[in-house]
Structures are given as C-alpha cells and as structure tokens.
Amino acid sequence: MNSIEVTLISGRTARQGMGLEEGKFSERYTQSVTAVSLNPEDASSLGLVKGRLVKVSTEHGCVTVNWGGDGGLGRGMAFFPYGPWANQLYSSSTDGTGMPQFKGIRATVSAADGGKVPTIQEIVDSMRGGKTR
C-alpha cells in the first residue's frame, strides 16, 4: 500500500468548537474531528478520492479517519483537529514539561485498506479495556 511520511500538526477548528457545544456525541462534533487534511499533491499521490478513508500511524498508535481537504498545508504535512481520534496518535511523554507534543510529530499516512472510522463509543470502550457501560 502506497504511503507517505508527514509532519503531523493538531489544532483547533471553528467547526470543532461549534460541534463540541452541541455535544461530544453529536454528529457535528464527530464530523469536525475525524478528518485529516493533506496537501493536494500528497493526497493525489496516495490516490485519494472523495469518501476514501485514510490510515494515520505514528510510533505510538494508529487510527482510520476521513480525508478532509488541504488545510493550507505544504507538502509533507498533515493537520488533524484535536479530539479523541487524534489523541490515539500522541505519546504521553512530556519531556518533563507537563505538555505532550501535540504538534510536529512524524506520522505515516496511507489510503485505508478497508476498515471504518471508529465511533466515539468504540474509542471510549477501547480505553476502558473493552468494557461497555
């Protein structure tokens, strides 16, 4: 499977802000934080077309999400809005500062070979060790 190395940046978006005020389980919130943006040429090199999912991996974790536009990015960069999906990829190490590195980490992006975007319930269940309440 074709893949590219990127520098991953996470951050706020207005849609995420509006969505979280509806609720973390609202459709609007989920849509706003489950889309990774890529430079158009990078997206094209991966053969991405509208509706195709992407798999984002770091040395710490991986997650399957939607592909969501260009985000004003240069080549070799990806933008992932803050949220439970993006947080599957980051290390808890803070280098003694209290702050994890949420911006500027190395990641690999490829077109997802099947699979689906996990629901927020599935993410919570996996953090609870598979237990559903």
Place this chain on the structure above:
Amino acid sequence: MRYEDVVCPFCGCLCDDLEVSVEDGHITEVKNACGISRSKFMNHGANRLEHPMVDGKKASLDSAVKEAVDLLSKAERPLVYGLSSTECGAIGKAVEIAETMGGIIDNTSSVCHGPTILALQQVGESKASLGEIRNRADLVIFWGSNPTEAHLRHITRYSGMPKGMYVPEGRKGRKIIVVDVRETGSGKLADRFIKVRPGSDFELLQALRACVRGRELPAEEVAGVPMAEVKELADQMKEARFGIVFFGLGLTQSEGRHMNIDAAVGLVAELNRHTKFVLTPMRGHYNVAGANTVTTWQTGYPYAVDFSRGYPRYNPGEFTSVDLLSRGEVDATLVVASDPASNFPVDAATNLAKMPVVTLEQKTTPTTMMSKVAIPVATAGVEAEGTAYRMDGVPLRLKKLVEPPKGVHPDEEVLDMILKGLKEAKR
C-alpha cells in the same frame, strides 16, 4: 426579556457585548456572537447529562455526592483536574478540596499555556490589556495562533479591525503579520504571512532578536524563511509605534515548548529598546486564566500543585496531569469542567479509565462515560453567575440568564457538598 452586555463563556476573548433574548425560560436569540458562542448559548440544553450517575446507573444527588466523598476520601493520591470552563468560585472550592485531601490540583493550562507560564516565571512579560491594544497597536503579530478558527471575534473586536484612539483608521492603520507552519485563514487575511518550518520557531525568534540588535547572521535562510525577509520583518517590528505578539499553541505544543516562549519574550524585550512592544498568550478556554489566577492566590502557584506534604509544592512535569496519569501514580480523580478522556494522549486517558473518577459536567462526554460518579451541573455564564478572567488578565462578571434544569446546581455548590463531606470524613 432581553439581556445586554452579556459575557460569552467560551474562549479567552470573553466578548462582553452580547445581547441575549430569553422567552419562557429559554434562550431564543443571541446577537453579536460568533458561531461557536451562538452554538454554546443555543445548545446549552442539548445532550445534557440528565441525572447524577453512579456506576452508570441513575442516582440521587445526595447518594452521588456520598459516593464521591467515599471514593475520594479513601484515595491515597487523588488528583483534581480541569477548571478552565467554570467560574472562579468553583475553582476556589476545588483548591480547598485538593488541600483537604492532601491531593494534587492541576488545570487544563498544563496542556495549553503551561509552557508559557514556565517561561514567563523565568523571564517576565511585557503586557497590555486588550483595550490598550485596540486603541494603540499598529503592528499585530499572530505567532502560532489562528484566531479565525479559535478566537473568532478577536481580530474584529480587539486587534485588527477596530478603530482605536490612536489608530483612527482601524484596519487600514494596522499591519497584521501571521507566522505559522501552514497558511491558515488568519494567514490569508494578514498583510504578511511567514511560513516557518515545523519545529523551528525558536530559531526564527532568535534570528529576529539578533537582527533587531543589529547583528549580521551568516545564513541564507532561517527556519525556512529567507534571511532578507527575516531582516525586513525585524525592521518592520522596530518601526512600529506599538507592536503586539499574540502567540498560541503553535509555540507551546511544538518542539521547544517553553523555550519558544522564552525566545518570544526575549525578542519583545529587545524590541522595547526601540519602541513599545508587548505579548499576550491566546488563552483558549474562557476561564483558564482564572484557573491560574485563583490557584495562584490560594496556593502561590498557578497549576501542578501537590498538597501531599500538607503544604503546596509546585513542579510541572511531575505534578502535571498527563505525567501523573501516564506514570499510573494517581488512584482517584475529580474532574471539573473538562474532558481529559478526549483531550489527553491515549495512554494517559486509558490510565484515567482504570481508576475511580468523579466528574462534574453539563453534557455526556467520554470522561463522564468512564466515571464512577458523574454529576450534572449548571453552565456558568448561562445558568449560573460568577467571575472569569480574560486572556489579558481582566476579570469580568458572567451573568445568569436562565434557570438550570431542575435539581441541577452550579459547580461551586456541588463542590461545596463534596468538600463538607470530605471534612466530615476526616474527623
């Protein structure tokens, strides 16, 4: 009923010019609000946590508080976390709870502007109120921050567009510069956009400082920016009458963290040899500045405070929540007005799920779902009054506009019930 001069409880701008119409106890219209603010006011009743919950089952408030007191009083290393989206009275109670338990209190600044605080404690800051900036700033720099997505009215209300006493032309009288790793919406409306190589802000800030000091650097480019442009930018900064650097998480959450802020303060200090220059962190949650302020006036420290020895000790990197959770050091957590299960890296969030958690929250969140006790609370600034601190440190009074759902109390009242129970349990 129409309320004027309503303060928005969403971001650190605390816009205080909203007009909210209330009919039959419901908000029907919000004027002057940004999209996120409108969403907050119009959706405050949506997806609410309807009842106190214990072990996922509906419970009375009294029994939920009793359970919370029971599990917190049994904990050996309890953590109190959150606090940036509630009012100052609740934050004060949370500090008292941490002290009573001999636990740790931390707020969300540990994962937003904690590095800013670390740097400013070392090197100080040159600051101004948003009112001064609105009236005086002719050069506005956003560095690693994107107000068009995160602080939607900042540019129109405080920094870019308004006509000020000494900037009578408004937008035409100001230059806006955006420095970021990608061309954001803010970058598109700037007079100058400077693209910095990811992880290289420190180098660019230091190179600018050297140029402002008149040093020649033997380099063709710094952090992906041609040397000629670095020099031009340094000259533009020196020539400003009143300059401001608004900086965001692009500096605090990337490589270098607090050292980036240290470099930004150094640049601003250097510029003050030539002109008036200030800097202000773009605080995210509406009262995260209040969480730092209240915790400081009660303990001497702004976040990451441990009471286990009976007196407050401060050590970011050790007593900060992500570190405590990832080390598995904490054995119970009280979460107030925050959703760490969504906002922390997966390892820290997974460890949170392994311990008893008590959460005070308006809506159902991943954190309430993994909590042993979840207690619904009123939304400060909509259903409860209180005080919040704007990003520049100015306190403003939040209004109560509508009643909370029946049986639902403000954070401060529920925390007071827990505090009384904990004091009783200690006797």
